[in-house]
Amino acid sequence: MKKRRVVILGSTGSIGTSALKVARDIPDRMEVVALAAHSSADKLAEQAREFGVKHVCLFEESKAAELKKQLPTDVNVYTGLDGLCALATLAEADMVLVSIIGTAGLKPTLEAIEAGKDLAIASKEILVMAGEVVMNRAAAKGINVLPVDSEHNAIYQCLQGNHGGAEQVSRLILTASGGPFRTLPKEELANVTLAQALKHPTWKMGQKITIDSATLFNKGLEMIEARWLFNIPMERVDVIVHPQSIVHSLVEYRDGSILAQLSSSDMCFPIQYAVTWPDRVVNSLPHLNLAEMAQLKFEAPRWDDFPALNLARQAGLTGGTMPAMFNAANEVAVQAFVDGKLSFPGIWETVEKVLSASRPRDYKGSLALILEDDAWAREEAHRLIAR
Ligand code: MG
Numbered sequence: 001m002k003k004r005r006v007v008i009l010g011s012t013g014s015i016g017t018s019a020l021k022v023a024r025d026i027p028d029r030m031e032v033v034a035l036a037a038h039s040s041a042d043k044l045a046e047q048a049r050e051f052g053v054k055h056v057c058l059f060e061e062s063k064a065a066e067l068k069k070q071l072p073t074d075v076n077v078y079t080g081l082d083g084l085c086a087l088a089t090l091a092e093a094d095m096v097l098v099s100i101i102g103t104a105g106l107k108p109t110l111e112a113i114e115a116g117k118d119l120a121i122a123s124k125e126i127l128v129m130a131g132e133v134v135m136n137r138a139a140a141k142g143i144n145v146l147p148v149d150s151e152h153n154a155i156y157q158c159l160q161g162n163h164g165g166a167e168q169v170s171r172l173i174l175t176a177s178g179g180p181f182r183t184l185p186k187e188e189l190a191n192v193t194l195a196q197a198l199k200h201p202t203w204k205m206g207q208k209i210t211i212d213s214a215t216l217f218n219k220g221l222e223m224i225e226a227r228w229l230f231n232i233p234m235e236r237v238d239v240i241v242h243p244q245s246i247v248h249s250l251v252e253y254r255d256g257s258i259l260a261q262l263s264s265s266d267m268c269f270p271i272q273y274a275v276t277w278p279d280r281v282v283n284s285l286p287h288l289n290l291a292e293m294a295q296l297k298f299e300a301p302r303w304d305d306f307p308a309l310n311l312a313r314q315a316g317l318t319g320g321t322m323p324a325m326f327n328a329a330n331e332v333a334v335q336a337f338v339d340g341k342l343s344f345p346g347i348w349e350t351v352e353k354v355l356s357a358s359r360p361r362d363y364k365g366s367l368a369l370i371l372e373d374d375a376w377a378r379e380e381a382h383r384l385i386a387r
Pocket residue numbers: 149150151222
């Protein structure tokens with residue numbers, strides 16, 4: 001039984017703190033060797049002390065001195081993007097858990113691949129923007145890419161034992177909780193407030209992803225993510241609403257059999273699986289009581305009322321830099337909604353306008369082109385919102 005030595009990029013966020021819970025729970029299978037955070041110096045110092053970590057990175061350089069003061073002198077303190085890359089390629093690490101919000105995770109991820117580290121990816125942006133590059137380079141290097149997102153982790157589990165390749169899979173079926181407005185009439189979506197959008201029925205997550213769950217953009221991003229992770233054509237990536245968040249996703253095979261993965265809605269499950277794969281390890285997480293649950297509910301998504309799903313499918317089908325622009329426009333629109341500059345439906349209206357004005361390109365493995373079009377989409381979204 002191998003203990004995995006893990007670098008956590010984004011340790012103070014919601015995935016990062018869950019990952020540390022897993023590390024506490026299965027210490028003989030997971031060792032934390034490095035931690036990186038954006039700007040929470042105090043929290044990062046506390047985590048580094050608890051786990052005796054010798055390498056830490058604070059992305060925000062101006063707070064590094066504050067961090068250093070709280071750590072033993074033998075701890076190496078890094079900053080910025082270079083710091084993230086240094087951690088991602090540490091000699092003493094086997095696996096890098098990437099749970100940084102936004103595009104900052106892209107470069108460290110590619111460097112980790114080059115350094116031969118296995119990846120546990122929680123950052124959607126990486127696979128949405130550059131899924132093709134990441135998966136191709138990972139395959140060339142022979143490293144494993146374990147998805148941490150609960151849906152993709154579930155699909156990964158349901159694909160274990162499929163020795164017939166992708167052609168045996170007829171559909172990947174992502175489950176969606178439907179968010180807090182699952183049953184809200186379409187005409188009332190215009191009046192949705194920030195506070196309402198931040199109340200997720202089943203999962204506790206960060207602000208951006210919670211709003212994305214309410215608009216279903218989160219599911220849209222996950223559709224694109226799934227397309228690349230599992231190398232399945234976009235047409236075969238489907239969504240079903242499952243309000244209880246117990247079934248984390250399903251795989252339908254061509255003989256009509258469907259496999260599903262179930263557990264309670266705690267991110268520790270997918271994180272642990274990513275770290276211990278292919279092994280199953282005893283933990284202290286709560287087991288499901290199916291008899292108590294009695295029934296599981298499924299319903300069709302409201303494709304027309306929540307356009308994010310169709311926009312995502314379109315972006316995925318178009319490919320090239322389109323998914324990156326889809327993601328970028330959404331990020332800007334969500335921030336504008338948080339700042340009170342945009343209505344709730346304004347989020348998808350903005351993204352739709354940006355995408356129809358866009359000129360997606362085949363990026364041919366070039367990150368520079370992806371980032372260029374990403375920047376264009378952000379600018380265009382800002383321009384539309386300011387109008
Ligand atoms: Mg998810």
